Amino acid sequence: xxxxxxxxxxxxPINIRYRTCPLCEATCGLEIHTQDREVVHIKGDxxxxxxxxxxxxxxxxxxxLHSDPDRLQKPMIRRxxxxxxxxxxxxxxxxxxxxxxxxxxxxxxxxxxxxxxxxVHNLGLMLFMPMFLRTLGSRSIFSAxxxxxxxxxxxxxxxxxxxxxxxxxxxxxxxxxxxxGANPLASNGSxxxxxxxxxxxxxxxxRGGKLVVLxxxxxxxxxxxxxxxxxxxxxxxxxxxxVIYTLFDENLVNLGKLGDLINGLEKMKFLSxxxxxxxxxxxxxxxxxxxxxxxxxxxxxxxxxxxxxxGTCTQLFGTMNSWLIxxxxxxxxxxxxxxxxxxxxxxxxxxxxxxxxKPRYNRYQTNIRNLPEVLGELPVSSLxxxxxxxxPGQVKAFISIAGNPALSAPNSQRLNDALxxxxxxxxxxxxxxxxxxxxxxxxxxxSPLEKSHYDITFYSLAIRNIAHYxxxxxxxxxxxxxxxxxxxxxxxxxxxxxxxxxxRKTLDDFTIKELIKHEIKNQNSPIYGKDVYEILDFLxxxxxxxxxxxxxxxxxxxxxxxxxxxxxLSLSVLEDHPHGLDLGALHPRIKDILQTSSGKIELAPSLLxxxxxxxxxxxxxxxxxxxxxxxRDLRSNNSWMHNLPVLVKGEExxxxxxxxxxxxxxxxxxxxxxxxxxxxxxxxxxxxxxxxVMPGTVSLPHGWGHNLxxxxxxxxxxHAGTNVNILTDEQVIDKISxxxxxxxxxxxxxxx
Ligand code: SF4
Numbered sequence: 001x002x003x004x005x006x007x008x009x010x011x012x013p014i015n016i017r018y019r020t021c022p023l024c025e026a027t028c029g030l031e032i033h034t035q036d037r038e039v040v041h042i043k044g045d046x047x048x049x050x051x052x053x054x055x056x057x058x059x060x061x062x063x064x065l066h067s068d069p070d071r072l073q074k075p076m077i078r079r080x081x082x083x084x085x086x087x088x089x090x091x092x093x094x095x096x097x098x099x100x101x102x103x104x105x106x107x108x109x110x111x112x113x114x115x116x117x118x119x120v121h122n123l124g125l126m127l128f129m130p131m132f133l134r135t136l137g138s139r140s141i142f143s144a145x146x147x148x149x150x151x152x153x154x155x156x157x158x159x160x161x162x163x164x165x166x167x168x169x170x171x172x173x174x175x176x177x178x179x180x181g182a183n184p185l186a187s188n189g190s191x192x193x194x195x196x197x198x199x200x201x202x203x204x205x206x207r208g209g210k211l212v213v214l215x216x217x218x219x220x221x222x223x224x225x226x227x228x229x230x231x232x233x234x235x236x237x238x239x240x241x242x243v244i245y246t247l248f249d250e251n252l253v254n255l256g257k258l259g260d261l262i263n264g265l266e267k268m269k270f271l272s273x274x275x276x277x278x279x280x281x282x283x284x285x286x287x288x289x290x291x292x293x294x295x296x297x298x299x300x301x302x303x304x305x306x307x308x309x310x311g312t313c314t315q316l317f318g319t320m321n322s323w324l325i326x327x328x329x330x331x332x333x334x335x336x337x338x339x340x341x342x343x344x345x346x347x348x349x350x351x352x353x354x355x356x357x358k359p360r361y362n363r364y365q366t367n368i369r370n371l372p373e374v375l376g377e378l379p380v381s382s383l384x385x386x387x388x389x390x391x392p393g394q395v396k397a398f399i400s401i402a403g404n405p406a407l408s409a410p411n412s413q414r415l416n417d418a419l420x421x422x423x424x425x426x427x428x429x430x431x432x433x434x435x436x437x438x439x440x441x442x443x444x445x446x447s448p449l450e451k452s453h454y455d456i457t458f459y460s461l462a463i464r465n466i467a468h469y470x471x472x473x474x475x476x477x478x479x480x481x482x483x484x485x486x487x488x489x490x491x492x493x494x495x496x497x498x499x500x501x502x503x504r505k506t507l508d509d510f511t512i513k514e515l516i517k518h519e520i521k522n523q524n525s526p527i528y529g530k531d532v533y534e535i536l537d538f539l540x541x542x543x544x545x546x547x548x549x550x551x552x553x554x555x556x557x558x559x560x561x562x563x564x565x566x567x568x569l570s571l572s573v574l575e576d577h578p579h580g581l582d583l584g585a586l587h588p589r590i591k592d593i594l595q596t597s598s599g600k601i602e603l604a605p606s607l608l609x610x611x612x613x614x615x616x617x618x619x620x621x622x623x624x625x626x627x628x629x630x631x632r633d634l635r636s637n638n639s640w641m642h643n644l645p646v647l648v649k650g651e652e653x654x655x656x657x658x659x660x661x662x663x664x665x666x667x668x669x670x671x672x673x674x675x676x677x678x679x680x681x682x683x684x685x686x687x688x689x690x691x692x693v694m695p696g697t698v699s700l701p702h703g704w705g706h707n708l709x710x711x712x713x714x715x716x717x718x719h720a721g722t723n724v725n726i727l728t729d730e731q732v733i734d735k736i737s738x739x740x741x742x743x744x745x746x747x748x749x750x751x752x
Contacts (some may be wrong), residue, residue, distance in 0.1 A: 010069075012036055014040060015034045016033055017031075017032045017034060018031055018470070019453060020454075020470050022062075022121045022453050023637055024056075024057050024058065024187070024189075025191075025461065026193060026194065027050065027193055027462070028045075028050075028051035029048025030044070030045055030055070030062065031043050031044065034473060037451070039067070041063075042055075044659065049580055049581070049582035050195055050464060050580060050582065051196060054195045057646065058635065058647065060646065061641065064644040064645060064647075066447045066448065066449050068644065069714075072442060072444035073479075074086070075441065076432075077094055090381045092492075092498070094441050096493045099111065099426070099498040107393070108136060108137040108138045109393050110393070110397060111140065111395075111398075112138065112142060112383065112397070113133065113136065113138065113142065114142045114143065114403050114405050115129070115144065115401050116143075116408075117144040117402055117403070118383075118402040118403075119143070119402045119403070120457040122451075123451070123452055124451060124482050124487070125484065125487065127548040128228070128483075128491075129487065130369045131290045140386065140395055141377045142383050142405075143403075144408065144638075146379040146737070146738055146740060147380055147408055147410075147612070147742065148310065148736075150223075150374055150375065150377075151321070151737045151739050152166060152308075152313055152322040153166065153374075154361065154526060154736065155319055155322035158602060158605045158607060158608065159601055159603070160595070163196075166461060167326055168191070168341060168461055169305045169307045170196060170303075170305070170338060170342055171201075171463055173303060174304060175209045175210070175339060176297060176301035176303050177201075177204060177210070177212070177304075177307065178212045178214070178294065178304070178305065178306045178307070179212070180214045180309075181214070181215060181306070182221065182310065182312075183199040183220065183222075184218075185197055185219070185310075189387055190309050193455075193458040194462070197221075206222075212226060212229075214231045214286070215311060216231060216629050216699075217657070217692060217697070217699050218230075219631075219632075220634075222226060223646070230285060230697075231284050232285040232627070234627070235285070235619070236308065236312050236321045236745030239280065240321060240327075240328065241271075241280060242275055242277040242281070242286075242295075242489045243291060243294060243328055244272040244295075246295035246296075252296065252299035253294065253299075253332075254299065254332065255331070255621070256337065257333075258601065259322060261296050261590065261591075261601050263596075264596050264602060268327060268603050273717075276288075277291035277295075283619050304332055304340065305334060307341070310630070310632075311629070313454065313739060314630070314743050315734070315744050316741055316744065318610070318736075320734075320736070323608050330603060335645070336588045337588060342587070342589070343590065345587070346461055347557070347558050347559070348552035348556050350522075350556065351525045352592075353521075353524065355599075356596070360376060361375070366378050370643065373479070377554065377672075380405060380410075381409070381411075381733050382550075383409065383418070384409075384414045384730060388707065389419060396423045398419065399425070401427075404639045405435055406419060406708075408434040408638060409433050409725060410740045410741070410742065411680040411726075411730040413680070413741050414680070416434070417437075422438075425441075426441045426442075427441070427442045427443070428443050428445060428483065429443075429445065430444060431712070431713060432711055433639075433640070434706065443481075445483050446481075446483075448748075449472065450476045451472050451483070451579055452470060452471050453470040464584065465584050465586065466471060466580060467558075467574055467583060468580025469571060471624040484545050491507065512547055516551070526555055526562075526564050533561055534562075537569075538563075550570055550572075554568070554570050555575070558583055566663075626696060627696065627698070627747070628699070628745040628747045629697055630724065631700065631702075632701065635647040638702065639675065639703035639704070640703075642704070642719060648715060649677070652719075652721070653719030655687060656676065656700050657690050658683045658687050658749075659691060659697070660689050660690075662696065666749055666750070666751065668687055668751055670687065670688065670689050672687055673685060674750060675750050676700075677727075677750075678729065678746065680726065681726040682727075683722045683723070683724075700722070700724045704721025705721060724742075725742075728741065728745050
């Protein structure tokens with residue numbers, strides 16, 4: 001048997017395929033060597049115009065992910081504690097039978113959906129999700145966004161009129177980069193799609209630029225910085241106000257070309273008056289003279305950026321931080337400027353249909369805490385209570401898609417208990433994990449190499465305008481379904497319908513027709529007023545995600561406009577460029593993107609201004625507990641890649657970092673394990689004493705805790721680690737966005 005395989009391996013040719021890595025925001029190009037249906041080797045694609053051969057350890061792990069024996073291959077139905085592999089027909093029949101009665105009896109909102117982070121890395125899910133969610137008609141939509149970046153999206157929605165346009169650091173052309181709560185050398189960049197952050201930071205320093213990092217942990221990024229300053233968790237807004245105060249106080253405000261486009265300058269000046277550096281310094285732990293100097297440096301630099309990420313969003317004042325960061329970028333003349341922050345112009349962008357939009361905010365609320373809707377979704381921190389509490393709108397059924405909230409949501413023990421109680425749960429996922437073990441039906445997904453790929457979301461966050469389409473490396477086996485097909489079946493199942501024969505095509509055709517109908521009514525679209533069938537005819541050789549993607553590319557800013565711009569972009573053009581296309585550097589385009597009702601940048605919008613009272617109140621009584629913050633590392637991708645041996649080997653990484661001064665005070669040494677307690681729960685973890693964490697702060701990475709019963713994650717179980725979200729509190733949120741507070745959690749520690 002072995003001999004036979006060996007002969008086969010040596011005799012069959014090796015193929016080389018190129019594609020974008022689907023695992024994180026950096027969108028690196030991969031060169032994948034395959035033999036039959038196996039991956040032999042993966043390396044960075046040197047001809048990729050964006051990543052130029054760069055690859056992190058996760059990129060190589062696509063090989064293990066493709067062949068992971070724990071990846072689910074067939075749909076499964078749970079009967080009691082036993083799982084049975086079933087056919088797709090049986091799985092969808094079960095969903096039809098169970099879901100529809102729940103909707104009929106309790107209304108559409110009784111079905112909650114949770115979209116995990118990998119959803120945005122998946123072309124089929126991104127393109128077919130809107131139709132599924134529209135058909136489901138539920139307002140109980142949750143996603144990993146409220147555990148992460150929704151504060152930034154909300155602040156952009158309010159300041160610029162759309163969450164689709166976030167200001168992205170032009171890192172390759174800046175002179176000065178102030179990073180707060182961001183660790184791109186571990187995360188590979190976030191809300192800043194940029195492969196090889198280490199190389200880009202090195203280039204910044206080599207051209208005489210400066211990197212300054214503020215973080216309660218001396219991260220790998222902080223170690224590369226020209227300056228690092230510890231900042232007390234949860235006080236970033238105070239620091240940012242201290243900088244704004246200084247800019248006004250020392251006459252350093254320079255709006256540059258934005259002068260006519262600003263609303264609220266005087267109000268912002270007035271607001272900042274309460275926060276001189278000399279007042280905020282003792283709260284945030286940064287000397288007043290340092291705050292003033294950093295403000296002066298920002299103002300002096302020709303091209304400067306303030307950039308905040310996870311640490312600034314996942315705390316009590318996430319939306320305020322996101323807003324104030326862009327206020328500083330505006331006040332220093334660095335918004336919409338080369339070397340500052342700019343708005344990408346992605347190839348799939350559609351022309352604006354409305355010049356003015358109302359912020360999508362607080363159009364409805366959660367049932368129990370009345371938390372506001374943000375951008376069409378509700379905070380994950382409220383999910384458990386929405387399941388637990390009887391009454392109108394109670395969540396009775398749950399659909400998880402590519403997510404693991406049982407590990408990633410705050411007070412995850414409570415959410416785990418709640419998920420056990422839902423009447424019916426469906427999961428679309430590759431693993432039987434801590435969340436999907438509660439499902440009644442699991443619909444498995446293909447390997448990342450068995451589907452096509454295009455980063456619709458991340459090219460709209462990229463530091464250059466890039467377009468890269470990757471066809472599947474391997475054909476999808478007949479017995480499997482791509483995610484977009486699963487969504488079509490689920491869409492039908494919600495309506496108690498069965499997809500048979502040509503009906504899949506009918507639904508697929510319906511999706512593209514609706515899109516075209518909408519587009520031809522948009523006066524700003526290059527196909528305004530055209531005939532639906534004329535456009536459909538251009539697309540007749542394609543179906544599924546490829547047809548939708550082709551449509552978006554062709555009506556986009558570089559598109560062929562279905563004949564209107566014959567040399568323009570289409571999917572065929574991208575297919576002829578397997579390494580991807582560089583569409584150029586970012587350019588100023590603020591006037592194209594502003595959609596506020598004033599037509600200006602709202603520097604002091606009332607919703608955010610009113611929240612400043614909360615900041616004033618909160619800082620009066622800062623807790624004197626140790627404060628827990630999160631931590632990223634290069635080989636983790638939230639919770640879902642710990643089943644790959646190459647990513648978990650080596651020393652245990654799930655340790656509690658504690659400063660030696662705090663350890664001494666608590667009589668701890670490195671070998672000790674400690675009991676960490678918060679309002680919501682307690683865990684036992686090994687400690688690691690290090691001066692890389694600020695005194696008074698402890699740090700634990702997220703995504704671990706793979707020791708729950710009923711999962712099928714053999715490797716992850718052996719490297720279980722501890723779930724930090726047993727300690728995070730679902731009742732403590734950023735009040736404006738409802739975002740979870742995962743940093744600055746008060747905890748107590750004792751030796752065990
Ligand atoms: S940095 Fe991100 S996109 Fe690049 S190889 Fe690593 S995981 Fe993949």
